[in-house]
Amino acid sequence: MKRKQQGITLTSFLAILVVVGFALFVGMKLLPMYQEFYAVKAAMKGVAQEPGSGNMDPARAQDLFFRRLDMSYSDSVKPRDVKFERIASGWKMKVSYEVRKPMMGNLDVVGHFQAEQELTRSGGN
Template sequence: MNRNLKIGNLQPKRKQGGITLMSFVVVLAVVGFAAYIGMKLFPMYQEYYSVRTAAKSLAAEPGVGDMDPSKIQDLFFRRLYISYSENVKAENVKIERIDSGWNLKVNYEVRRPLVGNLDVVGVFDVSQDLTRRGGTD
């Protein structure tokens, strides 16, 4: 006779599967390294977005297309000063005449030490038309 007795909830025990200590350490190391890289890259890109924002706000300035290039550069660096930008220098900014006003080009490079003798390098390029009307085309 084969009888199935049901007393309570008698099921075979399952082996619990989980992350081992070694796996946890490996995951923690990968996440830590990614966070370290992010902390090195974030200020570079934050400065890049500040440069873009400064150029766009300068393009919205009324009559900017008729201004003298030195005045445009002064206004641009005043906007960058507010954002604590340290890597953009005067030699990185070029202002060229176009049909409807000026074209502001900012080309600069940021180098940060990463690990040992390895560096992370960011090369950034921003271009913005500054028209006579004060808006963007």
């Protein structure tokens, strides 16, 4: 009576290991980009919660935004990436920026991020 073998071969195990390793490698490149994006959103939300943020001069709001962003060591967002648009209840702050990180060789990982936050006269959402 023959027994049937079960399990994976060494070659299959190595192939799975390579795929998982590559996925972890790419994830390590993407994670900081997304952490920075969530820091940008948190900084925008913090500015929106400032009392009277809708009446603020856009330059003052931008200064507050970058002060909050500096605490999270974010350096991808530049002043040219921040725009303000007048709305009925105050201002709409828009941030649009791109992050490019080298992956391997001549391949880069590129992320384009956009976020919007209303700055209302009352300072809340």
